Amino acid sequence: MKTINWGILGAARVNQRLLPAIENNPHSKLLMLASRREGAAQECINQYSKYPTEVEASQEFDEVIQHPDINAIYIPLANEEHTEVALKVIQHKKHVLIEKPMALTKDEVIQITNAAKKNEVQVMEGFMYAFHPQFDFIQQMIASGKLGKIQYAHSMFSFPIQPARYYRINRSIHDGGGAHWDIGPYAIHTLRKVMGGSVKRAFATAQMNTHQADMSASGILEFADHRRATFDISFECTRRSEFQIFGDKGCLKCHTVWQHENDEAIISYELDGSTPVVEKIPKGNHFDLEVSHFVNCILNNKESDKLSMNDAIHQAATMEAVYQSIQNSHWISV
Numbered sequence: 001m002k003t004i005n006w007g008i009l010g011a012a013r014v015n016q017r018l019l020p021a022i023e024n025n026p027h028s029k030l031l032m033l034a035s036r037r038e039g040a041a042q043e044c045i046n047q048y049s050k051y052p053t054e055v056e057a058s059q060e061f062d063e064v065i066q067h068p069d070i071n072a073i074y075i076p077l078a079n080e081e082h083t084e085v086a087l088k089v090i091q092h093k094k095h096v097l098i099e100k101p102m103a104l105t106k107d108e109v110i111q112i113t114n115a116a117k118k119n120e121v122q123v124m125e126g127f128m129y130a131f132h133p134q135f136d137f138i139q140q141m142i143a144s145g146k147l148g149k150i151q152y153a154h155s156m157f158s159f160p161i162q163p164a165r166y167y168r169i170n171r172s173i174h175d176g177g178g179a180h181w182d183i184g185p186y187a188i189h190t191l192r193k194v195m196g197g198s199v200k201r202a203f204a205t206a207q208m209n210t211h212q213a214d215m216s217a218s219g220i221l222e223f224a225d226h227r228r229a230t231f232d233i234s235f236e237c238t239r240r241s242e243f244q245i246f247g248d249k250g251c252l253k254c255h256t257v258w259q260h261e262n263d264e265a266i267i268s269y270e271l272d273g274s275t276p277v278v279e280k281i282p283k284g285n286h287f288d289l290e291v292s293h294f295v296n297c298i299l300n301n302k303e304s305d306k307l308s309m310n311d312a313i314h315q316a317a318t319m320e321a322v323y324q325s326i327q328n329s330h331w332i333s334v
């Protein structure tokens with residue numbers, strides 16, 4: 001079977017997770033990593049690669065984008081940089097795995113979608129959590145009808161931001177800074193996945209710092225039939241990484257969702273009239289599973305059924321509505 005040769009653009013922290021996942025995939029080989037900061041690419045390779053002598057470091061993104069042997073590129077750049085770089089990668093007919101959020105606006109995701117169709121390449125937004133076996137379990141629980149009709153869900157994601165990451169909150173939410181664009185995508189995407197159907201409108205409020213980056217935000221998403229979901233994200237609270245789903249026959253809690261691969265996966269649920277159940281799901285490395293899924297999409301020349309471009313478009317539209325609501329203090333239609 002064909003090997004997918006990968007390049008990475010950016011010496012980002014998340015490479016700690018994704019770079020090994022690329023190297024763990026039997027159909028993948030990492031050829032090059034580029035960073036605009038002198039020495040940062042080599043440092044990143046030395047830190048995270050199992051085969052550091054086989055991965056070339058570069059300070060030029062174009063060396064990766066124009067590399068004749070590279071077929072797929074992973075983009076873990078700052079959120080506001082994703083679109084421009086992704087479009088360039090796609091124009092060079094390379095498949096691209098883009099970290100969440102794929103882009104800051106719905107229109108940008110539509111541009112990426114159209115470019116991918118035209119150049120016949122696969123594109124996927126990097127929501128690794130959707131590949132964890134615990135998420136399969138949750139989706140099966142919902143599909144089985146045991147919880148009844150899903151009426152409400154709540155997601156919470158927070159951790160105190162470390163000083164080394166202050167550059168994420170030293171630019172305004174308008175420019176891609178703050179919790180909304182950083183951890184908001186997970187909290188909102190998960191609600192969209194478990195509620196089913198599309199978000200009709202959104203309302204949110206946020207606590208801004210002096211740079212106008214949101215440190216904490218809470219919001220409501222309204223789905224069809226007036227079903228609601230709420231989220232709470234924060235760079236100021238202790239670590240929380242969980243969500244709960246409430247149907248008309250039962251409820252379920254996922255205790256650690258946007259987690260490290262070695263965290264215990266625990267789901268607890270309670271169906272009306274029966275005793276509460278605590279289910280331990282076998283550990284799974286969702287980064288490995290995410291890369292494996294995307295590689296299969298490339299090899300089989302088919303769009304991801306788990307994270308489609310339509311899903312990415314609606315996700316961006318929802319993120320944009322929440323952002324506008326934070327700015328305007330009104331409900332915003334999606």
Ligand SMILES: NC(=O)c1ccc[n+]([C@@H]2O[C@H](COP(=O)([O-])OP(=O)(O)OC[C@H]3O[C@@H](n4cnc5c(N)ncnc54)[C@H](OP(=O)(O)O)[C@@H]3O)[C@@H](O)[C@H]2O)c1
Nearest residue numbers: 010011012013014035036037076077078079099100101182
């Ligand atoms: N799926 C996940 O679990 C997960 C987790 C965290 C983040 N993310 C997403 O992945 C993307 C990257 O996030 P991240 O937190 O890993 O990024 P990060 O470390 O903040 O790096 C983002 C980009 O900024 C540059 N950079 C890195 N360190 C820097 C520094 N000290 N000073 C100036 N520039 C620096 C790098 O580009 P150069 O090397 O070219 O300078 C890098 O690609 C974001 O879209 C984020 O939302 C995903």
